[in-house]
Amino acid sequence: MNDTKTENAFSRGGDAATVEDRDVLEIVARLHDERPADIVETLNALSPDEAAAVLLHLPIDRAIDVLDEPDLNDEAEIVPLLPRDRAAALLSGMSADRLADIFPEFDEVVQQELLTRLDPEMRRTLKQLLSYPEETAGSLMTTEFVSVPANWTVGQTLRHIRMVEGSRETVYSIYVLDPQNGRLVKAVPLRRLISADPDDSVTSAGPDRKPISVTAMTGSDDVARQITKYDLLAVPVLDGEGRVIGIVTFDDVMDLMIDRQTEEVHRFGGMEALDEPYMEIGFWEMIRKRGGWLCVLFLSEMLTASAMQSFEGELEKAIVLTLFIPLIMSSGGNSGSQATSLLIRALALRELSLRDWWRVALREMPTGVVLGTMLGIIGIARIAIWQETGLYDYGTHWHLIALTVGCALIGIVLFGSLAGSMLPFALKRLGFDPATASAPFVATLVDVSGLVIYFSVAILILRGTLL
Amino acid sequence: MNDTKTENAFSRGGDAATVEDRDVLEIVARLHDERPADIVETLNALSPDEAAAVLLHLPIDRAIDVLDEPDLNDEAEIVPLLPRDRAAALLSGMSADRLADIFPEFDEVVQQELLTRLDPEMRRTLKQLLSYPEETAGSLMTTEFVSVPANWTVGQTLRHIRMVEGSRETVYSIYVLDPQNGRLVKAVPLRRLISADPDDSVTSAGPDRKPISVTAMTGSDDVARQITKYDLLAVPVLDGEGRVIGIVTFDDVMDLMIDRQTEEVHRFGGMEALDEPYMEIGFWEMIRKRGGWLCVLFLSEMLTASAMQSFEGELEKAIVLTLFIPLIMSSGGNSGSQATSLLIRALALRELSLRDWWRVALREMPTGVVLGTMLGIIGIARIAIWQETGLYDYGTHWHLIALTVGCALIGIVLFGSLAGSMLPFALKRLGFDPATASAPFVATLVDVSGLVIYFSVAILILRGTLL
Numbered sequence A, B: 001m002n003d004t005k006t007e008n009a010f011s012r013g014g015d016a017a018t019v020e021d022r023d024v025l026e027i028v029a030r031l032h033d034e035r036p037a038d039i040v041e042t043l044n045a046l047s048p049d050e051a052a053a054v055l056l057h058l059p060i061d062r063a064i065d066v067l068d069e070p071d072l073n074d075e076a077e078i079v080p081l082l083p084r085d086r087a088a089a090l091l092s093g094m095s096a097d098r099l100a101d102i103f104p105e106f107d108e109v110v111q112q113e114l115l116t117r118l119d120p121e122m123r124r125t126l127k128q129l130l131s132y133p134e135e136t137a138g139s140l141m142t143t144e145f146v147s148v149p150a151n152w153t154v155g156q157t158l159r160h161i162r163m164v165e166g167s168r169e170t171v172y173s174i175y176v177l178d179p180q181n182g183r184l185v186k187a188v189p190l191r192r193l194i195s196a197d198p199d200d201s202v203t204s205a206g207p208d209r210k211p212i213s214v215t216a217m218t219g220s221d222d223v224a225r226q227i228t229k230y231d232l233l234a235v236p237v238l239d240g241e242g243r244v245i246g247i248v249t250f251d252d253v254m255d256l257m258i259d260r261q262t263e264e265v266h267r268f269g270g271m272e273a274l275d276e277p278y279m280e281i282g283f284w285e286m287i288r289k290r291g292g293w294l295c296v297l298f299l300s301e302m303l304t305a306s307a308m309q310s311f312e313g314e315l316e317k318a319i320v321l322t323l324f325i326p327l328i329m330s331s332g333g334n335s336g337s338q339a340t341s342l343l344i345r346a347l348a349l350r351e352l353s354l355r356d357w358w359r360v361a362l363r364e365m366p367t368g369v370v371l372g373t374m375l376g377i378i379g380i381a382r383i384a385i386w387q388e389t390g391l392y393d394y395g396t397h398w399h400l401i402a403l404t405v406g407c408a409l410i411g412i413v414l415f416g417s418l419a420g421s422m423l424p425f426a427l428k429r430l431g432f433d434p435a436t437a438s439a440p441f442v443a444t445l446v447d448v449s450g451l452v453i454y455f456s457v458a459i460l461i462l463r464g465t466l467l
Helices: A002-011 A019-031 A036-044 A048-057 A060-067 A075-081 A084-093 A096-105 A108-117 A120-130 A154-167 A190-195 A220-229 A250-268 A283-310 A312-317 A319-348 A354-388 A398-429 A439-462 B002-011 B019-031 B036-044 B048-057 B060-067 B075-081 B084-093 B096-105 B108-117 B120-130 B154-167 B190-195 B220-229 B250-268 B283-310 B312-317 B319-348 B354-388 B398-429 B439-462
Strands: A146-149 A173-177 A184-189 A234-238 A244-249 B146-149 B173-177 B184-189 B234-238 B244-249
Touching (some): A019 A048, A036 A048, A048 A075, A146 A154, A173 A234, A184 A234, A220 A234, A250 B220, A312 B319, A319 B319, A354 A398, A439 B319, B019 B036, B036 B048, B084 B108, B146 B154, B220 B250, B312 B439, B354 B398
Parallel strands (some): B146 B173
Antiparallel strands (some): A173 A184
16 A cells, blocks of 8 residues: 555656656755755655655765654655665665664554665664663664774774764764773773874773763663763663663754653643644544543542532531632642642752652741742732722621631642642652652642631631631 | 951861861862762762862862863852962863853952953953853853864864864864954864865865854854754854854753753743752742742732622522532643643744644644543533432532533633643743743633633523522
8 A cells, every 4th residue: 555655656756747746856956955954844844745755856865864863753654655675775874773763663564574675784783772662771872883992002993983984873982892802991082082192002092980881771861861961972881791782872862851851841731741743743642642631630620529518518608718719729739830840850850869858848848838928918918908998898707708818828838839849759759750740730639638728727717707 | 258268168278187177088089080070969968168178189170170060069159268379270271161150150259359360361251251141152152162274184183183182172073264254164073074184175074064053142042952953062153254252062052951941840830940959949049939920820810709709699599509610620720731831842842933823723622622521521420420329419400500510611621722822822922931831820811711611601501590
């Protein structure tokens, strides 16, 4: 089926100059001097059919560079539209880590057809990379790095770099291996190498320290942390024996950081993170990502109806109390959402660890009381002003109602700050990502308790008068 | 005052071996082989006095590397504790961009005392860097880059790099300048240079394209976008004449991205972003950052009390309606928060631009209706189950109440999705950062309208029965 489509798309590539064909050639001509990242922007605005036609007409080196760009959308649709041999040639030229990212997105039939046509070296590498679970160093790494034995000289190493430069993702870190067992001995920056004496041993050009490294199973966030902490261009990935099996480069980590940021904001907004741009994602996929959490939150929030039902007697006696329910509940949610946002980041940045929870609680308690008092004073002033100016009549006991609102606000903001700050710790303790704690999640958690606090304060203060 | 403190801190540095002194020397010995980023972690756990003592005892090169690390806290307190001449020597050795970051944090007296002692070249650079506004390429850039005239050969350039390598932040991009007017002609990667013929002209080793560049006033987010989009190690900063005045390197951009992510999450949580770690920030500073927005949101949310007051008649006739107020309001807030989180990221990543607002609105409308219908069905089922099983008696008109809740949910989720998605566009249109739209902000916006929708639906459906 896909093959017929390919034929249709590319019979156009022959002599029969249709309008679409001229369009494609015009686009190809215009893209000639553009950078790969800019070509990608143009392709993303085209249909997969058109994008495939453009890719087919670009010089093969340029087409490979374009496929290597992580921002290209729809590669899973574009590549199968190309003649299989051309597609296999393009994929064989790609960087191994990027190929391992897109390959699983193809249909199984397409995967099989392409796999048999891939360059055997690339096929082996691809299989190896695909064997690592997602979100690990193994799944992020590329195998195109430069390594030399420790008994080489600086001059030998530089000659080697000149030869392999074109086929390596980076040559700015050179990995020096023990010639006996292949273990990583040193990581020598190219800048040190070029200022060293060519006759010196390559090991003497590097720093004395053991190089920073990760294993294939190191989590991708930890890889990012190593690279940003030590300002590395790349970090080597070692196997159990200490041999280099790949490297993760800084640009892959940057892309990862951007994806993580999107993920974190989506999840904090109370939904599953979208992994595609807003306008690209299917309607029902969007409903699924948003509807799931929305229903869970709705079901939990139903407890507020039950809480209200249990205070039915009080509600009937003092309807005036209902006027402030939304105001009071939202204050709890807001203070909780602030505290959660603070703790999610503090935990993500490792500024705090699990055992610091009590230090945070000790900090949130006075913070909650001060913030609650601020809101309480405003709330009391609001009621007093409306009453005194005659804007609204809260009844003879209006000062008691104002006191109830003020005291309830202190209790609720205190509770919100505490609950909001402890939730990320609780999630982490239970083995979840602390960033699962979304603003709506905290608000829901705080709402039920907020109602109970409000009515309890009301019963305490208003017993014998309104209640 | 600071000077006396310095004397106290460093008279200990003499022969009188106090306990603290031995502690410091022990720490210094332990840190001897550590990487600067690891030394920083140790210093951050010490008091400024102790950290200054350690810095004083470290070899000067190591101490400079430590000060160059952006993760060092309290450098504004540590540096003034050092003898002025030592401090000036350290600062003169730092990378210019990092010095420009920390220098403004010193007291004015300290700034003056240090400035006169700085190496004249560094003093001039520092003054230049400090003249650019924050959050611009000018404030991020460093002046330590490698440039050569376009009439040099590859061999000449490599010899030059070997000489200056030690004093440059990066040598992996070489900027080739027009020998006449100093304008940037090319950016040649070092990897191309070492594989080129030493007798070739340096310009022939570079790519044909005009190099990517920014100006000193380019916003830091745009700089980050250029670097991540084109996978650059560094981007040159040009003046009005096209001459290179500095470069921004990828590691500075990574640090910026991490700060931005924290900022975005804090702001989405409904507060001003903290610029220091949670446990480092002062109590009243924290109150200020959280209290401001909390008060603004509280004042806006007061409109809910006014809305409730205006439906007082309905409330008295049908108290049963109050039971569902928290449930219904929170659903509007949750769907709004989801939509806002989606649009904040889509706008930040430039997936969408201002003029796409109507495409988003057209997408959010059916999404809101479907999500609202899902919640509406659950809400109706909840009321029916409670009623039929005798858990609660909603009165003879319970099916009309259920219908009211169901219809109100559709209206409110639709409104929440629309308002939440349009808010970031509106903020951007008004010249604010779309990320000012926090989850609590959206919830507040949706709450008042949610109440009005709920009571309007109730009046429509229940008129003649309960109302």
